[in-house]
Amino acid sequence: MSKSPLFAERQYGEISVAVTNRFGGYSNGPFNSLNLADHVGDEQSAVLINRELLCQLLNADSLKVLAATHGSDVSVVDAQTQVVAGDGLVTNSKNLGLVALAADCLPFALVDPFAQIVAVGHCGWQGLVAELPKSLANEFLSQGGVPSRSVAVLGPAICGTCYEVPADRVAMVGAKCSHAVVDVRHLDITAGVKEQLGEYGFEIEQIAGCTAESEALYSYRRDGITGRHALAVVIHQREN
Numbered sequence: 011m012s013k014s015p016l017f018a019e020r021q022y023g024e025i026s027v028a029v030t031n032r033f034g035g036y037s038n039g040p041f042n043s044l045n046l047a048d049h050v051g052d053e054q055s056a057v058l059i060n061r062e063l064l065c066q067l068l069n070a071d072s073l074k075v076l077a078a079t080h081g082s083d084v085s086v087v088d089a090q091t092q093v094v095a096g097d098g099l100v101t102n103s104k105n106l107g108l109v110a111l112a113a114d115c116l117p118f119a120l121v122d123p124f125a126q127i128v129a130v131g132h133c134g135w136q137g138l139v140a141e142l143p144k145s146l147a148n149e150f151l152s153q154g155g156v157p158s159r160s161v162a163v164l165g166p167a168i169c170g171t172c173y174e175v176p177a178d179r180v181a182m183v184g185a186k187c188s189h190a191v192v193d194v195r196h197l198d199i200t201a202g203v204k205e206q207l208g209e210y211g212f213e214i215e216q217i218a219g220c221t222a223e224s225e226a227l228y229s230y231r232r233d234g235i236t237g238r239h240a241l242a243v244v245i246h247q248r249e250n
């Protein structure tokens with residue numbers, strides 16, 4: 011029996027959010043099988059087919075895939091935009107899938123079903139230090155998104171028990187984001203993103219799951235050479 015390529019799905023009016031897992035794709039070896047990243051050493055032809063599969067799953071016309079830099083750069087895009095490297099994308103374009111890739115970091119979406127504005131972000135410990143969630147929320151606001159009637163959908167990430175790091179990294183993140191500190195050697199990325207988005211008033215929808223503990227998800231910490239799953243968001247054209 012083939013397994014579904016979707017880890018989770020959420021629907022907000024015409025807006026769909028999907029989280030992929032590692033099943034049902036065309037990559038082999040350590041990338042087996044639905045790897046969506048073209049920078050990890052996988053066959054480019056397999057990645058292209060996997061992205062086409064994601065585009066079909068989303069029922070989107072095309073995709074814009076984040077090329078993460080672990081910073082706070084955010085771009086506003088439409089179907090014609092050449093995506094520049096950064097950790098956030100915002101659009102009001104219909105049928106355009108925005109995609110954040112991850113394998114332990116936290117991929118997330120911001121969704122305003124009323125203004126029909128969406129965003130995706132990618133955040134790990136460096137994103138918390140750079141305050142990427144705030145950069146993305148600010149751009150989402152400036153494009154017409156209203157956080158108090160919007161949802162922040164947080165994808166799976168490595169949990170605060172599994173994510174052991176050097177003490178100086180905990181201190182660096184803790185200086186910007188106290189909720190992310192579990193103890194002197196552990197960070198909780200999800201708690202940090204929630205803290206940084208909290209002041210805006212988003213409703214938070216958390217898709218549960220620890221990447222390092224779930225065999226359905228890619229984990230860099232667990233596997234080293236591995237693929238990337240995705241959190242994607244699309245605004246579908248309203249049916250008339």
Ligand SMILES: [Zn+2]
Pocket residue numbers: 168169170171172173220221222223
């Ligand atoms: Zn865990």
